[in-house]
Amino acid sequence: MxxxxxxxxxxxxxxxxxxxxxxxxxxxxxxxxxxxxxxxxxxxxxxxxxxxxxxxxxxxxxxxxxxxxxxxxxxxxxxxxxxxxxxxxxxxxxxxxxxxxxxxxxxxxxxxxxxxxxxxxxxxxxxxxxxxxxxxxxxxxxxxxxxxxxxxxxxxxxxxxxxxxxxxxxVDVDRYHLADSAKRALLRERLELPPEARIFISTGHLDPRKDPITAINGFLEGARKEDQFLVLGDGVLREELKGRYSSSRQIRFLGRVANVQEYLQASDYFISASLAEGLPNAVLEALACGLPCLLSDIAEHSEILLGSNLRSLLFSTGNNEALAECLRGLDDSNYAQARAEAVAIISSGFxxxxxxxxxxxxxxxxxx
Structure with missing residues (x-):
């Protein structure tokens, strides 16, 4: 047919x-x-x-x-x-x-x-x-x-x-999947990312609906000094954001890239402060790559994390201080379990x- x-x-x-x-x-x-x-x-x-x-x-x-x-x-x-x-x-x-x-x-x-x-x-x-x-x-x-x-x-x-x-x-799990520590190290070297730093990432359009300003401000308020935030994607706010945060060595604007999955596999955490979504592809891709996701508490994000311990990483929409608190509360000793829970969300039906x-x-x- x-x-x-x-x-x-x-x-x-x-x-x-x-x-x-x-x-x-x-x-x-x-x-x-x-x-x-x-x-x-x-x-x-x-x-x-x-x-x-x-x-x-x-x-x-x-x-x-x-x-x-x-x-x-x-x-x-x-x-x-x-x-x-x-x-x-x-x-x-x-x-x-x-x-x-x-x-x-x-x-x-x-x-x-x-x-x-x-x-x-x-x-x-x-x-x-x-x-x-x-x-x-x-x-x-x-x-x-x-x-x-x-x-x-x-x-x-x-x-x-x-x-x-x-x-x-x-999400296409053939393309987006967990990378082992050896592959992550190779990806960081090839992508010119710091080998030991915690790397946070966001992907998608840089427009008001995605609220990247809250994501960046919340990161800067709650991050450690060696943390890095990779901002992938393009949109109407890109040049404004690059100008506003040009003095920060922790924020990198990489534009649109064809190898999003490699940047995800090389990173540690995903951030989205979006104000509205359908069921966000970017979040599903990040979870499939084993990234715990710090997400605004819109219904669309909550639906993905329903029943998962990662719901504790939801923060009040539009509130950069709430995002900063999420960053400060991240537990390095629990990171391997958090990665496993991220992948399990995808395996459960996404x-x-x-x-x-x-x-x-x-x-x-x-x-x-």
């Missing part, structure tokens, strides 16, 4: 990584995957990674304006050629376009990776964000099934999507294979 995945692009980011994990673990004896992007790829793309899996990857090559004018006709033509029994979309553009074009004979599944009324407002402002959120939910109500990536989002929606169910995100199995069960249910 042909299954078509429709996304804006295959930009190297959390949603694309989740899609990769889904199709990588797809039962090819039952499903034949196709991936269709709406827009041209940028330099930071995982297109070749999908092709290497033997997946037929195509693009409409349309920008946002041309997509509005030509999107329906172009997508209809691809549907006629591919003949999918099920289309799985993700993102407001892909979800909305598929709703407008798909015939009733084709099942549509959509994945919602955020709470629109919080995420869109924080990213685009109250007026535009509210309009986008209402438009997105209006279209999602027409989809056969909406997969929410966390129980936290399900609770926030308060029954607004009756056909919603939770399929939690998962792997990409586990996530993919849930999606495939959903497909079979809808197609039966």
């Amino acid at each position: 042909n299954v078509l995945y429709v996304v804006s692009t295959l930009k190297r980011c959390g949603p694309t990584n989740q899609l990769f994990g889904l199709v990588k673990n797809l039962d090819r004896s039952r499903f034949t995957p196709f991936v269709l992007t709406l827009s041209p790829e940028t330099g930071e793309s995982r297109w070749d990674d999908f092709v290497a899996l033997g997946i037929n990857v195509q693009s409409l090559g349309l920008g946002r304006l041309s997509g509005l004018l030509k999107g329906r006709k172009a997508l209809s033509a691809r549907l006629s050629a591919i003949k999918p029994v099920l289309v799985h979309s993700q993102g407001i553009r892909a979800d909305s376009l598929c709703v407008q074009v798909l015939p009733r004979s084709v099942v549509q599944v959509a994945t919602l990776r955020n709470y629109p009324f919080k995420d869109y407002v924080m990213s685009f402002g109250r007026v535009q964000g509210e309009l986008m959120a209402r438009w997105h939910l209006f279209n999602l109500r027409k989809v056969n099934a909406v997969a929410l990536v966390s129980n936290a989002i399900h609770g926030m929606l308060q029954g607004r999507l009756l056909q919603a169910r939770v399929v939690q995100n998962g 792997s990409a294979a586990h996530m993919s199995a849930h999606y495939q069960a959903l497909y079979k249910e809808l197609l039966s």
Whole structure:
């Protein structure tokens, strides 16, 4: 059965990584995957990674304006050629376009990776964000099934999507996994990291929603003088942050890197002060690499650490002093156990294979 995945692009980011994990673990004896992007790829793309899996990857090559004018006709033509029994979309553009074009004979599944009324407002402002959120939910109500990536989002929606169910995100444990002490030492040497220092790391966008200022200030208040904080990623706040903390030898801004997993494997702890998430890919990747995570106490973070002793590393959102207290309370003698608990969280149900199995069960249910 042909299954078509429709996304804006295959930009190297959390949603694309989740899609990769889904199709990588797809039962090819039952499903034949196709991936269709709406827009041209940028330099930071995982297109070749999908092709290497033997997946037929195509693009409409349309920008946002041309997509509005030509999107329906172009997508209809691809549907006629591919003949999918099920289309799985993700993102407001892909979800909305598929709703407008798909015939009733084709099942549509959509994945919602955020709470629109919080995420869109924080990213685009109250007026535009509210309009986008209402438009997105209006279209999602027409989809056969909406997969929410966390129980936290399900609770926030308060029954607004009756056909919603939770399929939690998962991480590719072939790529993100624990490194032994010998490999960690080699990675630190190659990445030019201090061999003995405690290394903290954050990954992802540097924008107000991620609140990197609280993360950095909390680290500086609670860290030992030899500790290092690696800040990976890019975004609207990067230059401001580099200027603000240029005098600190403990903060290193490394920008976007292709080898995130190596920096994670070479580090000791992960920090996220995020104000809003879906079910954060960055946190799952860090845990898979054995990093205890110091996290803001938003519901999305709490869900990941539910039942784990690592819940003690949650700190009050937006409170850099609370983060500093977490740093001061870290117990070096308990570190090996904390690393084991981090990996155990992923093993308990947050792997990409586990996530993919849930999606495939959903497909079979809808197609039966």
